[in-house]
Amino acid sequence: MRSLFRGRFLVPALLLVSVGLFGLLVFSPGSSSAASDSGSSGFANSGSSGAGLKTSSGQYPQTPGISSSPQSPSGDGIYNVALPKSFIAPGQALFAANCASCHGSDASGTARAPNLQSLGAGTVDFWVSTGRMPLADSSIQATRKPPRFNKLQSLEISAYVQSLAPGGVKVPTVDLSNANVGNGARLFTLNCAACHTITGAGDALANGAYAPSLHYAATRQIVEAVRSGPGNMPRFGPGNISNADVRDITAYVHSYIQHPVNRGGFGLGGIGPVGEGFVGLLIGVGALMLVCFWIGDRT
Amino acid sequence: MSDEPLTAEPTGALPVAALDDPHQLPYARHPARAQAVAVVSMTIGILGCIGFGIAYWISDQTQWEAITLGLGLLGLGFGLTAWGKYLMAQGPFVEERHPFNSSEEEVKAMTAAITQRGGIVVGRRKLLGGLFAIGSLAFGVVAAFPLIRSLGPKPGRSLFVTNWKKNSPLVTVDGRPVHKNDLEVGGVLTVFPKGFAGSSPDQTILLRLEELTPEDPPLSLASPGRSDWTALGYVAYSKMCTHLGCPVGLYQQQTVELVCPCHQSIFNVLAGAVPEFGPAPRPLPQLPIKVRDGFLVAQDGYNQPIGPGFWERP
Numbered sequence: 001m002r003s004l005f006r007g008r009f010l011v012p013a014l015l016l017v018s019v020g021l022f023g024l025l026v027f028s029p030g031s032s033s034a035a036s037d038s039g040s041s042g043f044a045n046s047g048s049s050g051a052g053l054k055t056s057s058g059q060y061p062q063t064p065g066i067s068s069s070p071q072s073p074s075g076d077g078i079y080n081v082a083l084p085k086s087f088i089a090p091g092q093a094l095f096a097a098n099c100a101s102c103h104g105s106d107a108s109g110t111a112r113a114p115n116l117q118s119l120g121a122g123t124v125d126f127w128v129s130t131g132r133m134p135l136a137d138s139s140i141q142a143t144r145k146p147p148r149f150n151k152l153q154s155l156e157i158s159a160y161v162q163s164l165a166p167g168g169v170k171v172p173t174v175d176l177s178n179a180n181v182g183n184g185a186r187l188f189t190l191n192c193a194a195c196h197t198i199t200g201a202g203d204a205l206a207n208g209a210y211a212p213s214l215h216y217a218a219t220r221q222i223v224e225a226v227r228s229g230p231g232n233m234p235r236f237g238p239g240n241i242s243n244a245d246v247r248d249i250t251a252y253v254h255s256y257i258q259h260p261v262n263r264g265g266f267g268l269g270g271i272g273p274v275g276e277g278f279v280g281l282l283i284g285v286g287a288l289m290l291v292c293f294w295i296g297d298r299t
Numbered sequence: 300m301s302d303e304p305l306t307a308e309p310t311g312a313l314p315v316a317a318l319d320d321p322h323q324l325p326y327a328r329h330p331a332r333a334q335a336v337a338v339v340s341m342t343i344g345i346l347g348c349i350g351f352g353i354a355y356w357i358s359d360q361t362q363w364e365a366i367t368l369g370l371g372l373l374g375l376g377f378g379l380t381a382w383g384k385y386l387m388a389q390g391p392f393v394e395e396r397h398p399f400n401s402s403e404e405e406v407k408a409m410t411a412a413i414t415q416r417g418g419i420v421v422g423r424r425k426l427l428g429g430l431f432a433i434g435s436l437a438f439g440v441v442a443a444f445p446l447i448r449s450l451g452p453k454p455g456r457s458l459f460v461t462n463w464k465k466n467s468p469l470v471t472v473d474g475r476p477v478h479k480n481d482l483e484v485g486g487v488l489t490v491f492p493k494g495f496a497g498s499s500p501d502q503t504i505l506l507r508l509e510e511l512t513p514e515d516p517p518l519s520l521a522s523p524g525r526s527d528w529t530a531l532g533y534v535a536y537s538k539m540c541t542h543l544g545c546p547v548g549l550y551q552q553q554t555v556e557l558v559c560p561c562h563q564s565i566f567n568v569l570a571g572a573v574p575e576f577g578p579a580p581r582p583l584p585q586l587p588i589k590v591r592d593g594f595l596v597a598q599d600g601y602n603q604p605i606g607p608g609f610w611e612r613p
Binding site for chain 1: 380384472478480481482483484485486487488489546548549550551552553554556558560563565576
């Protein structure tokens, strides 16, 4: 055993252990720390939870996604949030300070940035609340990052843009109590897994674009993304995927995708055989080599 | 090693090493400790093996079986290795070799035996040789059966046509007809001909693009002669990649490209789905569609074979 700690074994051993630990840390983001609920974890927005908001048919639940009172006549689990008029003025101030330099003071777009009018509050809320806007740099694709604005501010900006022109995607709140997770898994496989992969880890697309990981998405953001089709993502309207189906997909992403059941222990991020083979080769074969060194060493 | 000169002569008796020869001492500085380690390790190994038996007997838990068996083998192996490595005399030892070459008599006898055998024995077994030849022939013929069988039945026209016919309604995988308002601009849907929902060769990817007005620049949506193959911005292509037949299901609506997940072929939807990157050799075949009574139907089947190439493909 002593020979392991001599010079010529120390370096490969340390290298192996550190690379192995690094790999486990990097490849296991979804196994434990995924967003537990909309608005209460790592990447999701913190702060005010929509005080004073009302749904189209009742009180805005304090914690979207857990509300157990389906009050909408359709009962499909997705309710549009009616943003109060009082949000517009502070939203306009935030917009003027943070967004107008690229999108124009009336959000009608400039040479640098697209027109936001009639995209709807839900679209704006998705981009702002996931931290993609304001843009960090003008690369191929806006990346998810800790949001600059809290949830209330994001909704205020959304309310302002919504007030400029009608139409677009509304800000939703999701009631998962009646969701059919099995149906959600089926629909996820049919519609989402092609790009986001079956584990929701995300994957590369063409020309530097990529489908992002779903592990940090809040329920509200999932619905907004499906309905608005941000960036390169296709847009799925109610004619294609009904509200109840979107609720089921959201429930599936919220449960099994964000809290995967890894029977083998480490999920390694669910990025497929390349990552698993890499870890197996590096750690498994590397450890075997160290054992061989130890057995054969006679000096 | 040894200071004595090496000799080719056999020494007869084994060399007896002096008791104070360091080569005869174990490697471990404290042999008692090393033995204790080996004992503990082997005991753990024994317990692990017994534990494996228990785990196998009382439950079907593969994890427990793997852990106990792994512990058992690891403990025994570690104990054995430690024994050999630390407790055996460390050596190195030299064993003198005996002369290699045979004596004159042996060489003569062997030569004679080989010559005689070559002249007499071989050539008497024509029966066995013939039987073996027949057996080989029979095996060769029989072994060709699965090869020949795998060549058939002949595919006929099935590689050239799909179930898409004139006026086939477009349906979803659930069999629901596709209404003209179902997709929004930027939307995507996998469709099948009515009655064949879920059939792989018929899978078609339906996209909705921004509808172009007559004032727009000339329609770049389709190749020449295909300008009326779309309706209301809807455009439909075969979902089977022309490379190896993977489902081309990745749609980038902003750059209007379809991406094949298997080998990253990229198809430019606005230019008739020509491949602009990757190994795909041909554009995705386009399905001509139209709107009838508010629902989408095919104008006709595909005008060319779908999917990867094959030997008789024109």
